[in-house]
Amino acid sequence: MIDNLLLGFQVALSAQTLMYCFIGVSIGMFIGVLPGVGPLAAISMLLPITYYITPTDALIMLSGIYYGAQYGGSVASILMRLPGTASSAVICLDGYEMTRNGRAGAALFLSAIASFIGGTIGIILMAGFAPALANFALRFGSQEYFLLMALGLVAASTLSEGSAVRGLAMVVLGVVIGIVGLDHTSGTMRFVYGQFELMDGVSLVASAMGLFGLSEILSNIGGRDRPLPTEKVSMRTMIPTRREFLDSLPAIWRGTAIGSFFGTLPGTGSTIASFFSYASEKKLSRNRARMGQGMVEGVAGPEAANNSAAQTAFIPTLTLGVPGDAVMALLLGAMIVHGVNPGPQMLQETPEMFWGLVASFWLGNLILLIFNLPMIGLWVGMLRIPYRVMYPAILVLVVIGTYSIRYSVFDIYQLLAFGVLGYILRVLAFPAAPLVLGLVLGPLMEENFRRSLMLADGHFTTFATRPISAVLLVAIIAILAVQIVLPLVSWLRRRGEAQV
C-alpha cells in the first residue's frame, strides 16, 4: 500500500505530470463555473490534443477536468442561483440564500473545504478498497436500483420549504416531464411529436438552468436594481464562524458517505448523490427546520457528496472496465485509444498508471483547494456588478452553455421554456428542486422497475426476496409510516384533547 502510493506520487510529482494535472483542474474549475458548459464537452474537445502526450499525463489532465468541474460548479449556484452543473442545482437552495444573507464568502469557503474533504475521502476509498467496492456495487441489480430511486423520491418530498404536498406535486411533475422521449424498455416514443431532439428526453442541464437561473433573472426584471448585500471582503468575513463550521462538519461526513456510495454505482453519480445528501440534511441536521433559509449544511453536504462521487466514479471504470456515466465512458475511450486496458487486470498490468492517477487526484484536489480560497474575494466582488450589466452577460453565457452540449438550437428553446415555467412556479410558490429530482430519478426508476419485472418473469415478489432490496423496501415503508402515522397520531390526540 505504502509502496504503491510512493510509486503513485513518484509518477504524479514529476514536473511535467504535475503541470498537466494543474492544467486539467484549472480548465475543470473554469468550465464548472461557466453555467451549462460541462466536463463532457470540455473533455471531448481536448481529447484529440492528448494524443501527443503520454497516456498517464493525458488521463491525469482529462480526469482533472472532470473533478475540477465539481469544485467550480457551486460558485455560480451560490452567487447567482445559477447551477454550473446539474449536480450543483441543489446547492442553489441554501447557497443563494446565504449570499442574500451576506454570507457568500463563508458559503464559498465551506464549499471548498467540503469539496476537499469529500474528494480526499473518495480518493482514500479508491486507493484502499477499489476492487472490493466495485464488487460490492455489482450486488446492486435492477431491483435495488429501483428501490434506491424510490427511497430518494420518498425523501424528496422534504426538499421543499413548507408544504410537503407542493413538494410531492413537483416531484410528480418532474417524473411526468421525464417521460418525454424514447422509452428504453419498449422502444416506444412518447410525446416526441416528430422532434428528434426530444427523443433523448428533456435536457437536464437546460431544465436546471432554466428553473433556477433564468427564473431568478425573470423575477428580477422590472424590479428595483437591488444590490445584494456584500460584505467587505477581508479574511475575517470570508472565514466561517465557529458555529457555521461546527454545523457543516456532520453534513460533510454524511455527504461524503452518500457521495462515495453513489459514485461507485454505475448509472447513478454526482447529481443523484447531491440531491440525496440535501434530502438527508433536511431530515438529520441540527438546523433541519430552517433548511432553505441559508443553512451551511445545505451547501457543505451536497458539495462533499458530489466531489466524493466524482472520485469514486473512477472505481468501477478502472477496476471493472465499466464506466458509470457518459463522462466516464469518454475517459474509458481515451484510455483505450492510448492503449491502456482498464479492468480487473489494470492494477497488475499498469500499476504505475493506476497509482499515478490516485496520487494525482489528491494533488489535484489540493491544488483546487489552494487555488479556490484566494479566489473567493474575487467571486464575492462580482456581486457588486449591477444587475443591468450582470444579467445580460449571464443570459449570453447560459445560452452558449446550453447550445454547447450538443450544438442544438432546440435546447435553447427548452431552456427558455423552463425559465418561464420556473418563473410561474416561483410566483405560485411551488419549489423547483423536487421537479429536477423527479426529472433525474423518474426515467431511471421506471427503467429499472420494468427491467426487474422482466428479469423476474413478472413476479412482484422479486423486490422482497433479494437481501439488499428487502432492506431498502423496509426502509421505504418505515419512512412512509413515520411520515403518515406520526402526524395522524398527533392529529387524533389533538382532536381527543379538544373533545375533552
Add this chain to the structure above:
Amino acid sequence: MKFSVFALAAAGASVLAGGASAQDWPARPVTMIVPYNPGGTTDILARLAADAIAAAIGQPVVVDNRPGAGGVVGATLAAGADNDGYTIFFGNNATNVVQPLINPAVMYDAVTSFDGIATTADAAVFIGVGSATGVTDLDGMVAYLNANSAKYGSAGVGSMGQFSTEYFLQQTGTQATHIPYQGSNNAVAAILSGEIEFMADPAVTRQIDSPMMNVIAVLSAERHPGYPSVPTAVEQGYDLSLTGWFGIFAPEGTDPAIIAAMSAPLADMVASEAYQEQVLTMGLLPNYRDAAATDAVVVDDTAVFTQIRDAAGISIN
C-alpha cells in the same frame, strides 16, 4: 505572377459556370457531419478520415458534430443537404441501415438517400457469457439455451447487439429474452453481476481477462488480430457472420467524380500502418470498401437486417 493570373482566370470561369461540378470542386471547405458527440469511436474515425480527405483535395474538411436520437439528427440533416460535394456524412450501419428499418419517424431512406463514398473500419461483434453459466463455446451456448430460459442484454432496442443476438438465436433455433439497457456498458455490468446471462457486443472484449465473463466467439469472417484467442463462429461450425461498419456518405446525386476524389485518399489511409495500428487498438478492424462496395454493403445489410427485424419484431414507434 503568371500562376496567379491563371488562378484568377480559373476562379472567374468557375463563377461563370455557376453550379457545382467536378471541375471547380472544391472551391471552399467541405463540411463533414458526424452524428455523435466528439471523442467517441465514430468521431475519432471521422476526424482521421476528414484529415486524409483534406490533405488530398487541398481544402479543409470541417467536422460538424450533430449528436442526438441515436445518430438520426445528424443523418437527417445530411440527407437533406445540397448534393454539391460540400456536405458529407460520417455514418455507420446503425445510422445508414438499422435506424431507417426500425424507426418509422426516420425520413431518409437507407439505400436511396445517400451515395456511398467509402468505409474505413468494421466493428466485430463478440459474444460474452457470464462465467456462472459454465458456457465456454457456442456448442455449450446452444445446449445452455435449450436447457434454460436465458436472458440476454443489449445496448438498447434496435442496437447492433440485439440484432446480432436475434440473428444467432434464429440461426440456431434457440430462444432467449431480450433485456435492453441504456448503452453497452450497463449491459456488461449486468453480466458481471449475474443479472443476465449473455450479450453480443464489441464492448465485451474489455472483459476477456475477467474471471466473471467468458468471451466465446466473434461473429466476423476471421479472428480479430487484437484478440487472437477468441475463435470465430464459423470455426466452431456456425455459419454466422455479421459485422458493423463505419463509412462516409454524400447526399444522393452527388457527382461521381467528386465521390471518387474523396474515396481514393481513404484507400491510402486505411492501407497505412499508423492507421491500422490505431484502429486495432480501438478494438476495430480496418476495412476499406470503395464507393460501389459501400453502396453494396448498405443494400446487402438492409436485406439481412430486414429479415432479422421481421422475424424478431424489432421496432421503435
